[in-house]
Amino acid sequence: MMRYDRPVIGLAFCLSGLAGFVDALGFLSLGGFFVSFMSGNTTRFAIELAGRHAGGILxxxxxxxxxxxxxxGGSLxxxxxxxxxxxxxxxxxxxxxxxxxxxxxxxFGVAGAGVLAMAMGAENSVFQRDGEVTIGLTYMTGTLVKMGQRIAGALLGGPKLAFLRHFVxxxxxxxxxxxxxVAHGRIGLDAIWLAAGAAALFTMVALFMPERD
Incomplete structure (x- = not known):
């Protein structure tokens, strides 16, 4: 992430915001299942398996x-x-x-909420180099780990503000x-249209950004 310039970091910030927006919609609509945080869903899957809850397992x-x-799909x-x-x-x-x-x-609200997971999976392919994701947009565990490492580095005499990109x-x-x-509380899953509009806008922005990966 440190190799990217500010415009790219700005786009990453916006796309991370989109992921948070969509994940909140999915979580609230699917009764506590995530559409972008698959570690959480794997734990939830295990709990449903242990409880033999067929609906939750499915x-x-x-x-x-x-x-x-x-x-x-996004990678292809x-x-x-x-x-x-x-x-x-x-x-x-x-x-x-x-x-x-x-x-x-x-x-088909439940099906629509489920398809959000497909969109979030694809989004993680935006920043990629040699087949590997360089900026994870829908999961923050690795980002927080890197932020902590940058803070530790700063305390040891390294760059003082290197952690900010991960914090952003x-x-x-x-x-x-x-x-x-907030959007879900006011208009429910109609808020997906807002997410789609934002994604279309970010697509147009990406068209004018140099491709360096």
């Missing part, structure tokens, strides 16, 4: 599968787009969000989640 497994499918979209990889991945994210919003509109990414997810919770 829902957790479906979300996990859709997330992985989204990663596959980026691969075939070559010079416009970021924009292609974000176009895939936008399409998945539109499908999710459409499903909710015609009365975490702050983006937090801010987006707050906005998502």
């Amino acid at each position: 829902l957790a497994a479906t979300i996990l599968g859709l997330f992985v499918l989204g990663v596959v 979209a980026g691969h075939f787009a070559a010079r416009q990889r970021k924009a292609a991945v974000l176009a895939f994210v936008t399409l998945a969000l539109l499908v999710s919003a459409g499903l909710d509109t015609i009365g 990414l975490w702050l983006g997810l937090l801010s987006g989640a707050v906005a998502g919770a």
Whole structure:
């Protein structure tokens, strides 16, 4: 993450905010299941397995599968787009969000919320180099670990503000989640349309950003 310039970090902040927004919508709509935090869903899956709750097992497994499918789709979209990889991945994210919003509109709210996991899986392919994710946008454990390491480095005489980039990414997810919770309380899953609009805007921004990975 340290190798990226400010415009890219700005886009990462916005996309992390989008992930927080969408995850809050999914969490509130699916009764405590996440659509971007798969470590939490794996724990939830294990709990449902231990309790032999067929409905919970099916829902957790479906979300996990859709997330992985989204990663596959986003990675392929980026691969075939070559010079416009970021924009292609974000176009895939936008399409998945539109499908999710459409499903909710015609009365398939749970299915629509589940498809959010596909969008979030794809989003993690935006920043990628040599097949490896360079900035994780929907999960913050690694980001907080790196932030802690940068703080420790600063205390030992290293760069004093190196931790800020990781803090900004975490702050983006937090801010987006707050906005998502507020939006869900007011308009429910209709808020997915807002997420899709934001993703479309970020796609346009990515079109004008140099592709360096």
